[in-house]
Amino acid sequence: MQFGKGHAIGVALAAAAIALAPVLITNGFYLKVLFLIGVNYLAAAGLNVLVGHTGQKSLGHAGLFAVGAYTAALLTARLGWNPWLAFVAAGAMAGLFGVLIALPALRVRGPALAMVTIGFGIVVEKVVSEWQNVFGGQAGIYGVVPPSIAGSALNDSQWVWFVGVLAIVAHLTIRALLHGKYGRAFMAVNTAEVAAESVGVSVYKFKVLAFVVSAVTCGLAGALIAQQNQYINSDFINFSLSIFFLLIVLFGGSSVYGPLVGAVVLTLLDAFLARWPTAQHFTYGALLLFALYAMPDGLSGALGRLAKKLVPALARKPVLPAPTAGWKLRAAERTAADKPLLQTRAVYKAYGGVVPTNNIDMDIKTGHIHSLIGPNGAGKTTLLNILSGVNPPDRGSIEFAGQSIVHMVPNRICAIGLGRTFQNLKLFTDMSVLDNVKVGLHRHMRAGFWSCLLGLPAAQREELAARDEALQILDFLGLLDKADEVAGSLPYGLQRRLELARALATHPRLLLLDEPAAGLNPQETQDLVGVIARVRDLGITVLLIEHHMDLVMAISDHVIVLDYGEKIAEGKPLEVQNNPRVIAAYLGTDEPDEDDLELEARHG
Incomplete structure (x- = not known):
C-alpha cells in the first residue's frame, strides 16, 4: 500500500493508541465504548463510499447490519460453525444483500432511492421480529459463539484490539480504493452521471459496487455486535440505527477521515446521552441539520481547513513532474x-x-x-x-x-x-483538473478491484502512468499550470478546454x-x-x-x-x-x- 509520510505517522499513532488503550483503561464500560467506536467506524467507513463519494442516499443500512449479525448468530448458535468463519461469512452475506438492494434501488434516485432503502430496513426488521422459528422473534438468539484464541473467548481488551485492527485494515483498504481509479469513478458518478458514462465509466456498475462495499463493512459491524454480546434480537435493529450510521457519515464528512471523526464524536455523545433517550433523539436531529447546513463537508473538512490555516505546510501541494514527451495516440489506435x-x-x-x-x-x-x-x-x-x-x-x-x-x-x-464534449459543460467540478483528465483515462487502466483495494504495486505503477499521461494531455492543451486547481474554479474558457482534454483522454x-x-x-x-x-x-x-x-x-x-x-x-x-x-x-x-x-x- 502507498503511504505518505504524514499518513504513515498517523496510522502508526492510531495503532499505538489502540494497543495501549486497553492496557491503560480497565473500566469495562469505557472498554465497551471504545469497542462501539470501532464498530460504528467500520459501518460508517463503507457507508461513506456509498453516500459521501457516490452520492447515493441510504436509510436502510440497519437491515444490512442485521444481515451480518443474524448470519453470525445462526451459523454459530444453530449450525455450529467456527466463529471466525462465521464472521467472514457475515460480511459475504451482507455483500450479497447489498447487490440485491442495489439492483432495484438503482432504477430510482434521490428521495425515491432513500424510500427503497427504508423499505428494505423495515422488511428486515419485521422478518427477524416475526419469524420466531428461525430468528427467535423478540426473544432473539442466545448462545452466539464469539471468536476465541487458544480456546478462550476474547475478553474486553481483546475485543478492542480486534475491532481496532479491523478499523485500521478498513481505513487502509478503503483509502487505497478511493485514491485510485475507483475513487475517481465514484466521484464522477456522484457529480455528473451522463459525463461519467461518456468517458467509459459504467454508472450502474459503480453504484452497485458502492452498495456492496458499504454492505460488507456494515455486515461485519453487525457480526461484531452479535458475537461480542453473544446474543442478538430485533431490538438491535431499528430505523434509528440507520439514521445514526448516516449521521456519522454526514457529520464526519466525506473524506477518508470523516467516518472516524464522526464515529468518535457521536459514539461518545451517544454514551453520554444514553440515560436521556428524548434528548438523544433531539440531539441527533439538531446535529443532522447542523451538519447539512453549517458544515457541508463535515467536521473533518472544517478541522482540515483549520489545520491548514494553523500549519500552512499542510496546504502545500506536491510538485508534479514535467511531461517528458508530447501526447499522442498509441500506434494501434491510429x-x-x-x-x-x-x-x-x-x-x-x-x-x-x-x-x-x-x-x-x-x-x-x-x-x-x-x-x-x-x-x-x-x-x-x-x-x-x-x-x-x-x-x-x-x-x-x-x-x-x-x-x-x-x-x-x-x-x-x-x-x-467515440468520445464527446457537451453543449452545457459537464465537468466533475469538485475534482482537480488533473483528476478530471485521469477519469477520462479510466477505461485504459487495467488494474482490478482487488489490486486497487489492496494498493498493490501494479495498481500504483498504473496510477503513476495515468498521472504522467494526463499531464501530457494538459500540456498539449495549454492547461499544465492548472493541473492542481479545482475544475469548477477555472474560467469558463478553460473549463471548455478541460472538457476537451477529458474527452481526448479516452483516446x-x-x-x-x-x-x-x-x-x-x-x-x-x-x-x-x-x-x-x-x-x-x-x-x-x-x-x-x-x-x-x-x-x-x-x-x-x-x-x-x-x-x-x-x-x-x-x-x-x-x-x-x-x-x-x-x-x-x-x-x-x-x-x-x-x-x-x-x-x-x-x-x-
Whole structure:
C-alpha cells in the first residue's frame, strides 16, 4: 500500500493508541465504548463510499447490519460453525444483500432511492421480529459463539484490539480504493452521471459496487455486535440505527477521515446521552441539520481547513513532474485517412409531436473534420446524443467502426472509440483538473478491484502512468499550470478546454464536439481553431456542432446542414455556404443553441 509520510505517522499513532488503550483503561464500560467506536467506524467507513463519494442516499443500512449479525448468530448458535468463519461469512452475506438492494434501488434516485432503502430496513426488521422459528422473534438468539484464541473467548481488551485492527485494515483498504481509479469513478458518478458514462465509466456498475462495499463493512459491524454480546434480537435493529450510521457519515464528512471523526464524536455523545433517550433523539436531529447546513463537508473538512490555516505546510501541494514527451495516440489506435468510420441510415427520434431527428443519413470518414450546423432547434444536439448513446433512436441504424451501436450504453460506445464534449459543460467540478483528465483515462487502466483495494504495486505503477499521461494531455492543451486547481474554479474558457482534454483522454477515434466555442471570446475562439486542427493531426476524426461560421469555414473538411430535424444539404464548406436551402434556413446565426431534449442515460 502507498503511504505518505504524514499518513504513515498517523496510522502508526492510531495503532499505538489502540494497543495501549486497553492496557491503560480497565473500566469495562469505557472498554465497551471504545469497542462501539470501532464498530460504528467500520459501518460508517463503507457507508461513506456509498453516500459521501457516490452520492447515493441510504436509510436502510440497519437491515444490512442485521444481515451480518443474524448470519453470525445462526451459523454459530444453530449450525455450529467456527466463529471466525462465521464472521467472514457475515460480511459475504451482507455483500450479497447489498447487490440485491442495489439492483432495484438503482432504477430510482434521490428521495425515491432513500424510500427503497427504508423499505428494505423495515422488511428486515419485521422478518427477524416475526419469524420466531428461525430468528427467535423478540426473544432473539442466545448462545452466539464469539471468536476465541487458544480456546478462550476474547475478553474486553481483546475485543478492542480486534475491532481496532479491523478499523485500521478498513481505513487502509478503503483509502487505497478511493485514491485510485475507483475513487475517481465514484466521484464522477456522484457529480455528473451522463459525463461519467461518456468517458467509459459504467454508472450502474459503480453504484452497485458502492452498495456492496458499504454492505460488507456494515455486515461485519453487525457480526461484531452479535458475537461480542453473544446474543442478538430485533431490538438491535431499528430505523434509528440507520439514521445514526448516516449521521456519522454526514457529520464526519466525506473524506477518508470523516467516518472516524464522526464515529468518535457521536459514539461518545451517544454514551453520554444514553440515560436521556428524548434528548438523544433531539440531539441527533439538531446535529443532522447542523451538519447539512453549517458544515457541508463535515467536521473533518472544517478541522482540515483549520489545520491548514494553523500549519500552512499542510496546504502545500506536491510538485508534479514535467511531461517528458508530447501526447499522442498509441500506434494501434491510429487509422488511415478516408476510411468509413460512422454511418447512420434513417435515424429517427421523436418526442411526442416534436421530431428533432427525422431519417438522417450520414457518413463520417476518418481523418476529417466534419461540421454539423443548422439554425436553433434543428436537432443537432439530439443527433449527437443519439450517436453517443445518451438517447436511443426510435428507429434507424448506426454503425461505428463496423459494429452497430444502436441501444448500446454510452460507456460501451466510449470503449470502442467515440468520445464527446457537451453543449452545457459537464465537468466533475469538485475534482482537480488533473483528476478530471485521469477519469477520462479510466477505461485504459487495467488494474482490478482487488489490486486497487489492496494498493498493490501494479495498481500504483498504473496510477503513476495515468498521472504522467494526463499531464501530457494538459500540456498539449495549454492547461499544465492548472493541473492542481479545482475544475469548477477555472474560467469558463478553460473549463471548455478541460472538457476537451477529458474527452481526448479516452483516446477516441471519433470526437464529438458540441459547440466547443460557446461562451468563448474572439481570441479563445481563434485559438480553438488551432486546437481542433492539432487534434485532427493526431489522427482523431472530429464531428463538430458549431454556430460560429468563421470557425466552421476555417476548419471543416465537410459540412452537414440540418433544419427541423432533416438533412437539407452537405458538402464542402463553400458549397454549403452558397446553397439556397441553407441560406433560406438562416445559416450563420450567432445566437446560442438551445438544449435539444436531452434525457439522461438509462442503464439496464
